[in-house]
Amino acid sequence: MLRRRNVNIKTVKELDAFPKVPEPYVDKTAVGGTFSIFTICTIAYLIIAETSYYLDSRLQFKFETDTDIDAKLKINIDITVAMPCGRIGADVLDSTNQNMVGHESLEQEDTWWELTQEQRSHFEALKHTNSYLREEYHAIHELLWKSNQVTLYSEMPKRTHQPIYAPNACRIHGSLNVNKVAGNFHITAGKSLSIPKGHIHISAFMTEKDYNFTHRINKFSFGGPSPGIVHPLEGDEKIADNNMLLYQYFVEVVPTDIQTLLSTSKTYQYSVKDHQRPINHQKGSHGSPGIFFKYDMSALKIKVTQQRDTVCQFLVKLCATVGGIFVTSGLVKNIVQSFWYVVCCKFLANKENKNDQICSINSNYQMIATINLLNVPAPENVDIMFKPQ
Secondary structure (H helix, E strand, O other), X not given: OOOOOXXXXXXXXXXXXXXXXXXXXXXXXXXXXXXHXXXXXXXHHHHHHHHXXXXXXXXXXXXXXXXXXXXXXXXXXXXXXXXXXXXXXXXXXXXXXXXXXXXOOOEXXXXXXXXXXXXXXXXXXXXXXXXXXXXXXXXXXXXXXXXOOOOOOOOOOOOOOOOOOOXXXXXXXEEEEEEOOOEEEEEEEOEEEEEOOEEEEEOOOOOHHHOOOOEEEEEEEEEOOOOOOOOOOOOEEEOOXXXXXXXXXXXXXXXXXXXXXXXXXXXXXXXXXXXXXXXXHHHOEOOOOEEEEEEEEOOEEEEXXXXXXXXXXXXHHHHHHXXXXXXXXXXXXXXXXXXXXXXXXXXXXXXXXXXXXXXXXXXXXXXXXXXXXHHOOOOOOOOOOOOOO
């Protein structure tokens, strides 16, 4: 049976393997306190900044070859033309000479060209918004992609009252699924008639005075709605000063795959150039008056990916930042404190009495000498006392 023994506290202290900071090194100085406050503030700021950077995501844009050639292209259209619906026709003819309107017809409804006050305010807001987005897109494109705001404006409000005269315009709206090849969507005079190799528009009973291709584009887009997509043609309004005018829009369609942290979608962006010219056969300007949208598909697509650092990367960056600032501040503090000691104790010791305390503190650092354990003298007399148990 083991007997209980008295534990000597001194023996336990001698067995302590953890290093102890010598007492002279814990003296408080103004330089050390200043650097401590500065270091704590810097570390707190960097922790907040690194956390905000981790919570925020980044967009990566990459070009790839578009191999999905068998997919269908969706065209969304909402155009108002200042002519009655009985005098115009709308068709889509692609490069394979296939008339897509015969499969999916667009809706045509008679309306009035003049807008009400609410409708005019809505259209002007749409026009100014699209104009601003086109000009400042490169500065706010990441904000648009991350906003998850599919539409920046609502639909055109309905008329509260109808004019007393007959409708003088035609609204053509709807969506078409066409082949993913180059094509031509056009609105011209006369109803279309399909023939084996295309189609024709019958306008034999119309005179030049009946032509008026003043138009307003409320919507013209490709694919489904998606945040960050700006449609350059929406909010465009052209007033014809000549009955025999040809409006041409050359559209370059770029497929866009969007992969965010929550969803994945496929849509299309496009760039456009517009041109208009009068039709005068006597002066050599031939053609048919109307509105023509000639679109072509890009061979490359844009892949937009929303990325964010992992938790492990965030923790590694945070630890590296805090450790680097702590070590750097300690190094700078030692350099500044040594310089302060040299200036105060060597050059200004006789001028200021306050420096005596600083010099005495720093002299304590020099009093600590290195002990050579190999040359420690042994004591002459060693008293050994045995204490009976």
